Amino acid sequence: MESFIGLEIHIHLATETKLFCGCRARFGDEPNTNVCPVCLGYPGTLPVANQQALFLGYVVARALNCELSPRTVFERKNYFYPDLPKNYQISQYEHPIGRNGFIMVPLPGGEVRKVRIHDAHLEEDAGKMIHAGDMSLIDYNRAGYPLMEIVTEPDLKTGEEAEAFLIHFQRVIRYLKVSDGNMEEGSMRCDANVSVNFPGKGLGTKVEIKNLNSSRFVKKALNFEIQRQIGVLKQGGTIRQETRLWNENRDLTEVMRTKEMANDYRYFPEPDMPPFEPDPVFLEKVEKAQTELPDRKKARFVNDYRISEESAEFLIASRYVADYFEEVVQIGIEPALVASWLSGDVQKLLNRHGLTLDTSPMSARRLGQLLRLLNEERIHGKIAKKLAELVFEEDRDPEIIMREKGLEQIVDFDVLRGFIKNVADEYPAVIHSIKNGDERQRGFLIGKIMEKSQGRAHPQKLQKLFDDFLSEVTA
Amino acid sequence: MKKNWKVRPEDKDYQAFLLETNKKLGAFLSFSFNEAMTGDGEFQGIPLAVKDNIAVKNQPLTCASKLLENLVSPYDATVVSRLKDKGAVVIGKTNLDEFGMGSSNQDSALAETFNPWDPLVVPGGSSGGSAAAVAAGMVPLAIGTDTGGSVRQPAMFTGVFGFKPTYGVVSRYGLTAYASSLEVPGFIARSVEWIKLALELTAGADPHDQTTTSDVLAEVRPIKKIGYLKVDDGLSPVMAAAYREHIEAWKDLGYVLMPVDIPALEYAVPAYYTIATAEASANLARFTGIRYGVRPDYAQNPQELVKKARTAGFGREVKRRILLGTYVLRSGFQDQYYHRAQKIRTIIRGDFNRVFEKVDILLMPVYPTQAFPRGESGLSHLQQKLADKFTVGANLTGIPAISIPAGVRDGLPLGFQLLAPALHDRDLIQMAQLWESKTSIPAPPNYPPRWED
Numbered sequence: 068m069e070s071f072i073g074l075e076i077h078i079h080l081a082t083e084t085k086l087f088c089g090c091r092a093r094f095g096d097e098p099n100t101n102v103c104p105v106c107l108g109y110p111g112t113l114p115v116a117n118q119q120a121l122f123l124g125y126v127v128a129r130a131l132n133c134e135l136s137p138r139t140v141f142e143r144k145n146y147f148y149p150d151l152p153k154n155y156q157i158s159q160y161e162h163p164i165g166r167n168g169f170i171m172v173p174l175p176g177g178e179v180r181k182v183r184i185h186d187a188h189l190e191e192d193a194g195k196m197i198h199a200g201d202m203s204l205i206d207y208n209r210a211g212y213p214l215m216e217i218v219t220e221p222d223l224k225t226g227e228e229a230e231a232f233l234i235h236f237q238r239v240i241r242y243l244k245v246s247d248g249n250m251e252e253g254s255m256r257c258d259a260n261v262s263v264n265f266p267g268k269g270l271g272t273k274v275e276i277k278n279l280n281s282s283r284f285v286k287k288a289l290n291f292e293i294q295r296q297i298g299v300l301k302q303g304g305t306i307r308q309e310t311r312l313w314n315e316n317r318d319l320t321e322v323m324r325t326k327e328m329a330n331d332y333r334y335f336p337e338p339d340m341p342p343f344e345p346d347p348v349f350l351e352k353v354e355k356a357q358t359e360l361p362d363r364k365k366a367r368f369v370n371d372y373r374i375s376e377e378s379a380e381f382l383i384a385s386r387y388v389a390d391y392f393e394e395v396v397q398i399g400i401e402p403a404l405v406a407s408w409l410s411g412d413v414q415k416l417l418n419r420h421g422l423t424l425d426t427s428p429m430s431a432r433r434l435g436q437l438l439r440l441l442n443e444e445r446i447h448g449k450i451a452k453k454l455a456e457l458v459f460e461e462d463r464d465p466e467i468i469m470r471e472k473g474l475e476q477i478v479d480f481d482v483l484r485g486f487i488k489n490v491a492d493e494y495p496a497v498i499h500s501i502k503n504g505d506e507r508q509r510g511f512l513i514g515k516i517m518e519k520s521q522g523r524a525h526p527q528k529l530q531k532l533f534d535d536f537l538s539e540v541t542a
Numbered sequence: 543m544k545k546n547w548k549v550r551p552e553d554k555d556y557q558a559f560l561l562e563t564n565k566k567l568g569a570f571l572s573f574s575f576n577e578a579m580t581g582d583g584e585f586q587g588i589p590l591a592v593k594d595n596i597a598v599k600n601q602p603l604t605c606a607s608k609l610l611e612n613l614v615s616p617y618d619a620t621v622v623s624r625l626k627d628k629g630a631v632v633i634g635k636t637n638l639d640e641f642g643m644g645s646s647n648q649d650s651a652l653a654e655t656f657n658p659w660d661p662l663v664v665p666g667g668s669s670g671g672s673a674a675a676v677a678a679g680m681v682p683l684a685i686g687t688d689t690g691g692s693v694r695q696p697a698m699f700t701g702v703f704g705f706k707p708t709y710g711v712v713s714r715y716g717l718t719a720y721a722s723s724l725e726v727p728g729f730i731a732r733s734v735e736w737i738k739l740a741l742e743l744t745a746g747a748d749p750h751d752q753t754t755t756s757d758v759l760a761e762v763r764p765i766k767k768i769g770y771l772k773v774d775d776g777l778s779p780v781m782a783a784a785y786r787e788h789i790e791a792w793k794d795l796g797y798v799l800m801p802v803d804i805p806a807l808e809y810a811v812p813a814y815y816t817i818a819t820a821e822a823s824a825n826l827a828r829f830t831g832i833r834y835g836v837r838p839d840y841a842q843n844p845q846e847l848v849k850k851a852r853t854a855g856f857g858r859e860v861k862r863r864i865l866l867g868t869y870v871l872r873s874g875f876q877d878q879y880y881h882r883a884q885k886i887r888t889i890i891r892g893d894f895n896r897v898f899e900k901v902d903i904l905l906m907p908v909y910p911t912q913a914f915p916r917g918e919s920g921l922s923h924l925q926q927k928l929a930d931k932f933t934v935g936a937n938l939t940g941i942p943a944i945s946i947p948a949g950v951r952d953g954l955p956l957g958f959q960l961l962a963p964a965l966h967d968r969d970l971i972q973m974a975q976l977w978e979s980k981t982s983i984p985a986p987p988n989y990p991p992r993w994e995d
């Protein structure tokens with residue numbers, strides 16, 4: 068059996084205000100506080116298209132390699148729903164911002180698949196209905212929030228592929244800084260359509276799956292649905308064209324509505340807004356907002372910085388981390404060292420403090436400073452780790468902390484000789500046995516000398532001076 | 543401009559006059575005598591009547607519908623705020639056919655409005671309340687909306703001037719939408735000076751309405767040639783005779799009068815009602831009683847609530863138009879109805895453009911008859927729609943038009959309309975003022991003019 072999956076992804080665009088009015092586009096406020104006559108659908112109000120949303124829309128469509136519309140048109144999609152204030156959604160239909168695009172997606176197993184984009188269009192979000200006892204309440208804060216819908220062609224085959232697509236897609240939109248793409252908070256939502264058929268027979272009957280609120284659900288729901296359809300076909304049955312809902316409690320899909328119950332949306336062009344025709348200046352800005360996308364960045368990191376695939380994958384997962392990495396490398400630190408610190412010690416400290424890199428006291432400049440101190444042998448590895456901890460605790464530059472706390476390595480021969488002499492005086496018997504060839508005691512004495520220096524003695528220099536000392540004593 | 547203002551909104555005698563007159567005419571649905579003056583300028587202290595489908599902050603916005611009987615507007619329409627800024631005071635809200643759907647004011651769900659000339663005939667519609675208020679001297683100026691003739695026809699029925707600006711010149715923000723691509727705010731007055739002033743003060747791009755144009759109104763041109771629409775039949779005998787006389791009158795004023803044809807006008811009414819109802823079916827979907835308006839006491843679920851509210855709240859004509867609009871927009875049928883109507887609209891636009899290549903101004907009837915009788919002996923809903931033939935052209939093409947009073951016959955006013963190319967609104971104002979200066983504008987017998995020199 069062959070299976071075909073297409074995705075419809077909605078992302079909230081990161082605009083200051085809603086798509087058609089001046090209300091703040093913000094989550095989690097007191098219900099019905101970010102509302103006005105326009106987004107509540109009061110009689111006489113008119114929509115005014117948010118230029119920032121149009122811009123971000125074009126940025127996304129361009130990044131997905133779409134043909135950009137020279138004249139994009141809003142249309143009314145008519146259906147009654149209590150949380151939809153006007154009972155039509157202003158969306159796009161005949162002339163979306165972008166169409167016929169594609170995105171290269173790394174799939175599990177190493178294949179990079181070209182997934183075609185049918186279209187990318189702008190529309191407004193609805194409010195949120197809450198049922199409380201025998202009442203229904205509606206919060207319109209979300210009504211009019213700018214949404215971008217991206218519709219793919221059915222180029223994915225399994226739940227795992229769909230999950231990989233979503234993770235990659237999420238990275239892309241975060242790289243573009245157009246949306247935080249957070250599925251848990253609903254700023255990225257996903258519906259899917261699935262069909263199954265006998266090999267070589269092409270697409271089967273399409274079933275739409277809704278309510279896929281995390282990439283994990285997407286995988287589970289799609290794999291369940293593919294197995295369900297295969298089961299039906301193998302028993303000689305036929306698939307009904309319908310919309311199903313993923314039930315996360317029962318781990319299965321359930322019929323939501325059949326084709327006969329489908330709405331006729333009666334699309335027609337929005338008479339309240341003229342079509343938007345981007346001018347060359349606008350399109351140039353769209354071009355400038357394009358950024359190196361994660362897959363490209365990863366290849367460049369491996370190639371230019373000679374770091375492992377694994378390290379590169381870790382770094383490019385977030386644009387912030389990738390940019391941070393390059394900033395530290397710019398300071399003149401060995402890329403592999405930066406990468407290992409970022410994925411190792413810094414990550415451990417972030418986890419311990421419950422922070423992310425962009426909110427942590429360890430700025431790129433500070434990490435650069437710390438690693439430079441290490442490179443210049445002004446501190447050694449153990450002190451560097453300790454210093455990193457102190458940067459997190461004190462939110463100050465590592466060099467300042469090092470000076471204040473006297474953590475700088477001791478390289479002065481006379482000072483080091485003084486430590487050696489002191490310890491030798493305390494343990495004459497041990498010196499004697501080492502002289503007689505008992506090398507096992509050597510480590511013990513070095514440890515004691517290190518202790519005397521409060522861990523600051525330069526280890527190699529200390530070894531060297533200790534050897535000199537021993538030979539002197541013997542002579 | 544110098545006017546000898548005889549009354550002011552805060553004047554108690556004036557308020558008493560309004561209440562008294564309104565008992566007879568039902569022109570206003572509500573008064574706001576405590577409305578404070580908030581601006582300063584040309585309209586200092588001038589009372590303004592506003593059709594009750596236009597938003598005025600803290601005043602009712604019923605649209606003459608039971609569904610919105612309790613709605614108070616939280617904001618001002620742009621056309622209102624721009625006049626308020628110049629000192630105008632909105633004295634009250636006037637009656638209309640529910641949501642602007644009708645041409646007699648008999649389709650108001652809230653009140654009856656009578657024609658000041660004769661209580662047995664309709665005042666026209668849908669801006670019938672605004673026209674009656676002006677004709678009776680209750681206010682010097684009223685704002686209406688013109689979707690398919692809703693300013694011009696009642697102005698003609700009541701013997702005053704009614705002006706429809708070029709689409710996009712005066713903002714629609716705050717006009718309860720019936721047919722968004724067709725309608726505009728319009729002005730009704732007994733003296734053209736009021737209309738001129740209102741147009742100059744309200745015209746101009748509005749950040750709240752993206753369909754307003756940044757193009758400015760054209761300067762007045764020298765007018766020489768007037769084309770008049772050849773009308774072979776369809777006019778009442780009285781109207782046909784008056785039309786011929788009216789054409790002669792313009793000749794006597796020294797203009798060259800040329801007959802013109804607009805063949806596509808034959809299809810204007812079906813195209814108009816297809817587009818208007820299609821847009822209305824979406825525009826009126828927002829009225830559910832959930833966020834505002836009259837809500838049923840109880841419902842099993844939100845869907846039932848919406849159904850109950852709309853069933854009880856909308857009148858028959860409104861329901862008929864919503865159904866028609868829903869029908870013409872069905873998928874698979876749009877080519878046959880909605881897209882076809884848009885094609886006709888393009889053809890009509892072409893016809894008008896060709897006419898304006900030959901003449902400066904176009905003269906046409908407003909309506910086939912004078913104000914028709916109330917009730918059964920008047921026109922049916924279908925006859926009323928067919929009679930919109932002469933007015934809907936300006937709405938389908940977006941061009942400006944003004945209806946001008948042209949005498950009285952059988953105790954009722956007569957009137958015709960002048961049309962100009964888009965943005966040539968000032969030509970029409972100038973022509974109407976010229977007409978005003980050459981003829982006497984009669985007043986209804988019991989309502990002497992109050993606001994003019």
Ligand SMILES: [Zn+2]
Binds near residue numbers: 107
């Ligand atoms: Zn808002």
